[in-house]
Amino acid sequence: MGSLSLDNFHARKRKAMVKLVKGKEIAVQLQTLLHEPVRNSEPVSEQQLAFQIYRSFSDTLSELSSCTTQIPASEGGASACSGDTGKKKKKKRGVKDLRGCYKRRRTSDSWVTLSPTMEDNYAWRKYGQKTILNSDYPRSYFRCTHKQDGCKALKQVQRIKGDEIIYQTTYFIHHTCKETLRARPLVMDSDPIDQNLISFQTSTTSEQDQHCNHSSKKPLSISSVKSEECVSEDASHEANSTLEDPWNDITGLDTLGYKPVWTPFQDEVESASLHGVHMKFDQLCDIQNFHYFDDHMY
DNA sequence: TGAATTTGACCTTG
DNA sequence: CAAGGTCAAATTCA
Numbered sequence: 001m002g003s004l005s006l007d008n009f010h011a012r013k014r015k016a017m018v019k020l021v022k023g024k025e026i027a028v029q030l031q032t033l034l035h036e037p038v039r040n041s042e043p044v045s046e047q048q049l050a051f052q053i054y055r056s057f058s059d060t061l062s063e064l065s066s067c068t069t070q071i072p073a074s075e076g077g078a079s080a081c082s083g084d085t086g087k088k089k090k091k092k093r094g095v096k097d098l099r100g101c102y103k104r105r106r107t108s109d110s111w112v113t114l115s116p117t118m119e120d121n122y123a124w125r126k127y128g129q130k131t132i133l134n135s136d137y138p139r140s141y142f143r144c145t146h147k148q149d150g151c152k153a154l155k156q157v158q159r160i161k162g163d164e165i166i167y168q169t170t171y172f173i174h175h176t177c178k179e180t181l182r183a184r185p186l187v188m189d190s191d192p193i194d195q196n197l198i199s200f201q202t203s204t205t206s207e208q209d210q211h212c213n214h215s216s217k218k219p220l221s222i223s224s225v226k227s228e229e230c231v232s233e234d235a236s237h238e239a240n241s242t243l244e245d246p247w248n249d250i251t252g253l254d255t256l257g258y259k260p261v262w263t264p265f266q267d268e269v270e271s272a273s274l275h276g277v278h279m280k281f282d283q284l285c286d287i288q289n290f291h292y293f294d295d296h297m298y
Numbered sequence: 299t300g301a302a303t304t305t306g307a308c309c310t311t312g
Numbered sequence: 313c314a315a316g317g318t319c320a321a322a323t324t325c326a
Contacts, residue, residue, distance in 0.1 A: 127319075128305085128319080
């Protein structure tokens, strides 16, 4: 492993941020252009703007990818120690006394979604609920109903403070069971721009409400890329629906206007979602990749 | 009556 | 020691 100096790392990080901000500005321009095509006196076309956005994000990703494997492991807390290695159970206890024996989760294989509903087309079994400090709502803990079949998927659901009913769902470990329905992927892989997609929130809350009303509970889901299975038989009709709205191709926003956030760390989710920045890194699925955005993103 | 949920105890981590 | 994650007995539901 090559070692990247911390200064160099932060310099790259800043550079990436600048490119992202630039991309965001162009996206706003494009959005304006699309909303008011008549008053368009801009010398640049939509295609040009779209290309600039794509370029901006590509550059950012190149910047990030070039030092992906060089992030100091100590930063960010991707404690890979969540595995079995070094897992020490202090006392061998009777089966009945195993309650509470666990490793606190801080695993890389987690991702987060925000949704007005808890539904996600998977079958879950609730196994716990806790009141969380400084939170108005309790956190619920679910595991896959097919646990007995070896599926270790878990999720935590917590309602977010606010007027709207929004649930933040944190998933841990992908489903390995075949029986459950697949949640539809939010972003299609068919889009070349989507290779490493970063989308900026454009929908208003009223738009969301509208969508929520006419659609039956549609979960959003962001695959953390290890899930090849997301490119499934659903892909064909998914592609069709995506093509209906050209804006989707650029922003990656579901037509429902939900706001997905993929992140390995819950803390980062909040900062990212607060600023309306949502990201999907298909090639950068491993946890380290997001350390670039660990602090003071904006 | 079996499956799902609730809830308090227990345990780990920071 | 406080906070958070999990277990399992008790309870509820279909």
